[in-house]
Every structure is written in structure tokens, then in C-alpha cells.
Amino acid sequence: MQVYSGTIYKEDLKPIVGYLTIKNGVIKEIGEGRPPKKPIQTGTILPSFINAHTHLGDSAVDVDPEKYSLQELVGPGGIKERRLDELSEKQLISGIRRSLHKGFKEGVTHNIDFREGGVKGINAMKKAALDTPANPIIYGRPIQPNESELKRVINAGDGVGLSSVCDYKPESQKLFKKHLYGVNTGLHAGESIENQKKSMDLYGESEVVRSLKYNPTHLVHLTNPLPGDIEALARQKTPAVVCPRSNRITRSGKPPVRKLHDMDVDVALGTDNAMLCSPSILDEAIYTYKNHDLTPEMVLEMACINGGKIFGVDNRIVVGNRANIMVVEEVNMGIKTLLDGCASIATVVSGLDVIKNV
Numbered sequence: 001m002q003v004y005s006g007t008i009y010k011e012d013l014k015p016i017v018g019y020l021t022i023k024n025g026v027i028k029e030i031g032e033g034r035p036p037k038k039p040i041q042t043g044t045i046l047p048s049f050i051n052a053h054t055h056l057g058d059s060a061v062d063v064d065p066e067k068y069s070l071q072e073l074v075g076p077g078g079i080k081e082r083r084l085d086e087l088s089e090k091q092l093i094s095g096i097r098r099s100l101h102k103g104f105k106e107g108v109t110h111n112i113d114f115r116e117g118g119v120k121g122i123n124a125m126k127k128a129a130l131d132t133p134a135n136p137i138i139y140g141r142p143i144q145p146n147e148s149e150l151k152r153v154i155n156a157g158d159g160v161g162l163s164s165v166c167d168y169k170p171e172s173q174k175l176f177k178k179h180l181y182g183v184n185t186g187l188h189a190g191e192s193i194e195n196q197k198k199s200m201d202l203y204g205e206s207e208v209v210r211s212l213k214y215n216p217t218h219l220v221h222l223t224n225p226l227p228g229d230i231e232a233l234a235r236q237k238t239p240a241v242v243c244p245r246s247n248r249i250t251r252s253g254k255p256p257v258r259k260l261h262d263m264d265v266d267v268a269l270g271t272d273n274a275m276l277c278s279p280s281i282l283d284e285a286i287y288t289y290k291n292h293d294l295t296p297e298m299v300l301e302m303a304c305i306n307g308g309k310i311f312g313v314d315n316r317i318v319v320g321n322r323a324n325i326m327v328v329e330e331v332n333m334g335i336k337t338l339l340d341g342c343a344s345i346a347t348v349v350s351g352l353d354v355i356k357n358v
Helices: 056-060 070-074 079-086 089-105 118-129 147-156 170-179 193-203 207-212 229-236 244-250 257-262 281-291 296-304 306-311 335-339
Strands: 002-010 014-023 026-032 041-047 049-055 108-115 135-140 159-162 185-189 218-221 240-242 267-269 324-328 345-350 353-356
Touching: 002 324, 041 296, 041 345, 049 056, 049 089, 049 267, 049 281, 049 296, 049 306, 056 079, 056 089, 056 108, 056 118, 070 079, 070 244, 089 108, 089 118, 089 345, 108 118, 108 159, 108 306, 118 135, 118 147, 135 147, 147 159, 147 170, 185 207, 193 207, 207 218, 207 229, 229 257, 240 257, 244 281, 257 267, 267 281, 267 296, 267 306, 281 296, 281 335, 296 306, 296 335
Parallel strands: 002 041, 049 108, 108 135, 135 159, 159 185, 185 218, 218 240, 240 267
Antiparallel strands: 002 014, 014 026, 041 324, 324 345, 345 353
């Protein structure tokens, strides 16, 4: 049995001073006061980070985003797609593995990865994750939007992660709606004003509203919502994942995080493309806190808890839950200290996996 003690942000992220015990990777006891035996480590104990949106396949891609528009950079046939096609399987797997290790050392125990490249891309992520303590949730993407390819992707991954509905022809959209019912599905939506206008011109509905018809587990970005988009998201109780650092780099806008929160939409944080941003949710949380009207508690919930709701993982520090925790050496650290960039993560635990940052 392992024992950790100090300030613990348990359950509702309200701190207590006490201890927690872990047995076989599961939290067995949380108590106040003195621990039952000498702790392995003392510090401030928080739920681990969940990176709710990544594209780790492009970890090995080197690109200058200043040279390209959003569409040129990550759109169909864009520079990212071409560079990915140029990578060998070894380069792809090695890049993903590096990002998974780096993220875990900085507290990320789970990643929801939009994995391009069909079944081959999904298998590359699985191979990369074998050598890491990280837990990827793989949302695959068919190379060709046909029925057989889509079914293979559905069977091989944990879900399907699509780019904008504006990237697909009407027959492909019909195919997706037919086969993705009941399948974990995530979509990019509201990222560019161009796609929003295109959607309104062709269909009389915003890209966000059309995306909600897929009954997705979540929508990503929402940097350019049209009137009524956030309200529609709230009515359908669909979580949103925002990636503020990436949005700044691609010049795609600023996500309306506070309005989403005030409309009772569950908002999670992602780091998006690894070729643009480090896979560190701590970096993302610090940036988000500094640039949005949010309390430290709101940001911590976005970084640690809300991403788990997308794929059914309760990441709170609660008895009976898997031990996904991180330990900061400072014993009485407030959340604001972490988000001010004034603390470092000493230990990360995910079940039976432990990494100490020496």
C-alpha cells in the first residue's frame, strides 16, 4: 500500500490536509490528519491532467505556422497532411511516443487523440503507447470516407474524430450519420469563420449546429461561434474542448471560454497539434488562466476533470477511483500558484505506473 500526504484536492477540488492510500492502483482511503504510516511523499496532491484534444501524429513534423493560413496548415491537402504522408512508420511512432512521455512527466495521464491515417494511424498510436504509462483514447479518422473504411476505423479505435463537416461531401455526411450513431464521435467546429459562412450559405445552418446532429461526445475549438451556437451546445449538453494556445498560433480566434462556462457547458482543455504546441496541459492551463476571465478552480476543473466526462472516466480523487494523481513538492500550494507557473510537478501516478521527476 502506498501513502501520500499533504494538501489534497479531492472530489470537488476543495483542499483538505491529510493523506490518501493507494492499493493495486486504486485509491483506498482519504483522510484528514496524520497518515497511518510513513508516506512515500508529502506535497500538494491533485488529480492528473487530461489532454482532451491532441494530434500527436504530427509530433515529428516541423513547420512554421506563420507562413500559412489555418486552411493551408491543417485543412484537407494542407501542409500537415502532406508532411504526415512523408513520415515513415518509425518516425511517426517515435514522435508520438516522445509526446506521450513528455505529457505524462508533466501530469497528463490521458489523451484524446484525433488519429489521422485510418487503421494504420490507429495502430501506430497503439504501438507508441505500449512503451509509455500514458492512456490514449484514440479517435480514428478514415482515409477515404467510404463504408468499409469507416467500419474498420470504428472497430479499431475508441471513436471517430472528424475534421469540419464542411470538409465532406453530402454523400459522405449521410454515410457518417448512418454509421456513427452510438459511436463516440468528436468534430472540429466553429474554428474558422470561413467554414461558418460556407455552412450558412450552403445549408442555412452554422457548422456548429450541423455538427451537433451527429450527437457527438464533444466539439473542438468553437473560436468563431455564430449567434445561437453556444445555446445549441448547452441545450444538447455537449461538452466543448478548447485549445487556446493553438488558436493563438493559427490566428483562428479566441474561444469564448467564460460564456461556455456560464452556459453550463462542460469545457475541457486540449493542446491540439503537437507540431504547434507542447503536449503539456500545465502550459495550456497557465496560458488559459492568464488570458481568460476564469478562476483558478474553473481552470483546474477544465484541465483535470471535464475531459474525463467525455469518455467516461471519473478523474476526481475519490475512494474507489483509479489513482490518477500528481504531486507537487510544495505542501500548502494553492491552485493559483500552479497556474502562475511557480510550482513544478514532482511525481505522477496513474494506476500502477509512477514517474518521479528528479
